[in-house]
Amino acid sequence: MQERIAFYEDMKAYNQLFELLSGGIFRFTYSLVKSQEVAEEIVSDVFIKMWQIRDRLPEIENLKVYLYTIARNFSFNYITKHYKNTMVSLDELDVEAVIELNGPVEMCISADLIQQIGRVIRQLPPQCRLIFQLVKEEGLKYKEVAAVLEISPLTVRNQLAIAVRKIGEMLPAYLQSGFKEINRFSHS
Numbered sequence: 798m799q800e801r802i803a804f805y806e807d808m809k810a811y812n813q814l815f816e817l818l819s820g821g822i823f824r825f826t827y828s829l830v831k832s833q834e835v836a837e838e839i840v841s842d843v844f845i846k847m848w849q850i851r852d853r854l855p856e857i858e859n860l861k862v863y864l865y866t867i868a869r870n871f872s873f874n875y876i877t878k879h880y881k882n883t884m885v886s887l888d889e890l891d892v893e894a895v896i897e898l899n900g901p902v903e904m905c906i907s908a909d910l911i912q913q914i915g916r917v918i919r920q921l922p923p924q925c926r927l928i929f930q931l932v933k934e935e936g937l938k939y940k941e942v943a944a945v946l947e948i949s950p951l952t953v954r955n956q957l958a959i960a961v962r963k964i965g966e967m968l969p970a971y972l973q974s975g976f977k978e979i980n981r982f983s984h985s
Contacts (some may be wrong), residue, residue, distance in 0.1 A: 799814075799857070800854070800855060802848075803853075803854035803855050804879055814860075815844055821934075822864060822865060823836050823837065824930070825865060825931065825935060826839045826935065827928070828926075828927060829869070829876065829927075830872050830875055830876065830929060835875060836866075839868060839871045839872060839875065840868070841869055843871060847860075857946070859941065861937070862944045865888060865937070866944065866945050869945055869946070874961065890977055896980055913967060914964060916959070917963055918964070920963075921959070921960055924946075924948075925956040925957075925959050925960050927946070928942055928953055928956040928970075929956075929957060929960040929961075932957050933957075933960075939954055
């Protein structure tokens with residue numbers, strides 16, 4: 798797609814790329830700026846920027862990382878411009894966790910469990926929460942997340958391990974309480 802956009806100004810390829818990546822970039826951007834309208838505008842700006850530099854697309858090794866990086870920069874620029882007490886450090890940002898149910902299996906998970914997992918994710922430190930979102934929800938690789946957030950892949954791995962461990966610690970207690978509830982109703 799990248800080459801078709803660059804060499805042939807192929808709008809069909811551009812639209813396919815937009816469909817493929819815009820949802821993930823929106824969730825990433827929304828988690829930073831916490832405004833649907835602003836996040837949508839930033840996603841638009843990211844793809845407009847890509848179109849403007851389409852002649853340089855063949856030089857870009859990983860377009861997905863490139864677009865997420867542009868989204869990060871646009872989000873940080875927005876935050877800096879619109880908030881008096883600006884903080885553009887991942888450790889200080891209040892990153893919004895976004896949980897999306899895409900398939901029938903995910904929809905079968907109880908709403909209560911999803912709330913519990915969401916609560917644990919929201920309690921994670923901001924950088925840890927953002928890394929979890931990019932790896933587990935958006936499907937980026939450790940190296941890609943490291944490039945987007947300008948941190949080391951080792952930091953990505955460690956932060957993801959922390960997130961998974963915290964979620965894992967919550968699950969046994971939740972499952973145990975759920976089984977007690979089931980047993981209580983089955984013996985009534």
